Amino acid sequence: MKLTVEQVGGPFYNESNAPPEQVAATVDPPAEVVDCAAAPGVGTETEDVPGVQPDLPAALDLEIKLARCVNPSTGREEFRLQQRIAYNDPELGRIVVPADLANWTTDLTSVPPFLTWLVPKTGAHLPAAILHDGMVLNKNEPCSYIAARKIRRDEADCVFRDAMLATGTPRIRAWLVWAAVTAATMHHGQWNPDATWQKGYYRLALWSTLAVITVLGVWSILDVLDVSVPRVPWMGDHLGPELLGGLAGSIVIPLMFGTMWGRFRTAGWIIGPLAAILLVSVLPIVFVGAFYLLAEKLQQFHRGLARAVAVLIISAAVAAFVAFLVVDCSF
Incomplete structure (x- = not known):
């Protein structure tokens, strides 16, 4: 299955499919190739093997062509770009992904299934999400980009936010997504590899x-x-005061704890009340x-047992x- 996304205007555009060293040589100042990808042939089976397509004519500023892949070890749906995309960041310059x-793949926008109503997998933010996937390094998710220098994960998060805003993502949604990926950066501790105590x-x-x-x-x-x-101190004894008090506590207390996040406190002030x-x-x-998920696992394990459990629950x-x-x- 192939998916094509087109975008006219903005800071994103298609980049050459030439070897990465050749692309890096065209960046001013000379760029660094950051590639932590797995060895070729490891990690994916594709429905439609994309290969590396020849350079496309620049009829559009950006044309994202994706081929769907299925990771055989996790069963997770992934996508492989048919042509590199590039982004002009005001601070870091040209970034190519x-x-x-x-061999590099993306899962598009990494959002838990129960939050896709707030942040869908695709949309105006898709180019920025693909760019961010290329810059960050999670477990089993290799970074792979070309830029003037190595980009720290917290910098990549800010680039992600600014790129979302530049491509028309609603401002509140962009800041919510930025706060979420910043929380992940705090957990992984990859923004400053030298400060162990800060991690x-x-x-x-x-x-x-x-x-x-x-x-x-x-x-x-x-x-x-x-x-x-025991009664919650800031909530009243009747439904109306209880709800108002609960709402107030849901805002004030997380804001207090968000202040503990130090340099990431803005993300804490967003994520805390929202959560x-x-x-x-x-x-x-x-x-x-x-x-x-439990029902699916049970059905895959033994259909007869799954039917018996279903009958028991209904009875x-x-x-x-x-x-x-x-x-x-x-x-």
């Missing part, structure tokens, strides 16, 4: 913030549902998603429904 055109501090700040938000969020939900738990507010809606979606639901109906009618 990928260096290894034949530990920022990782602690990130996960303590998320842990406090989760605990207080669940506590607040139980309080609203009148479960036998706290979304917690109520995301938890049921995560639960349903986990149930679905239990019918029995509970009848029981509660009878009890309610008896009063």
Whole structure:
């Protein structure tokens, strides 16, 4: 399967498919080829083997051609570019992605399934997402780009945000995505390879913030549902004050913890309140998603067992429904 995305105008454009060293020689000042890709032939099986296409005429400023790949080890859907793309950054200059055109792949926009309503996999931000995939290095995700110098991960995150804005991504969405990838940068600690103690501090700040938000969020939900738990101090005794107090706490407390994020505090001020507010809606979606994945795994393991479990669950639901109906009618 092939996918073509076209864009006219903006800082993105098609780049040559020549060997990366030749492309690097055209960058002023002379560029560095950063390629951490796996060896050729490792990691993907393709439905439609793309190969390396010849240079395309510049009829459009940007034409993204993608070939779908399936990673045999993970089963994850990936895409391989048919032609390099380039971006002119105001600070870092020209950045070309990928260096290894034949083997490098992207998963487009890396978004959890339960958040694609907020940030879809494709859209105006797609060129920026592909650019970011080429610049960052996650586990089992090789970086592959050509630029005047090596780009730190926190710099790549800022380039991602600015590129999204330059290609028409709504401003709030661009900053939300930037905050999310910045949180990932804090966790991986790849923005400063020399400061070990800073990596530990920022990782602690990130996960303590998320842990406090989760605990207080669940506590607040139980309080609203009148479960036998101690009352949340900033929430009232009735539904209206409870909801208003919970909303206020979801904003104020994460902002306080976001300040602990130091140089990344702007991301903390964005991610914290957003995570706290979304917690109520995301938890049921995560639960349903986990149930679905478990059902899929069970069905793949043994269809007969999956049918038996399904019959058991339905029978239990019918029995509970009848029981509660009878009890309610008896009063």
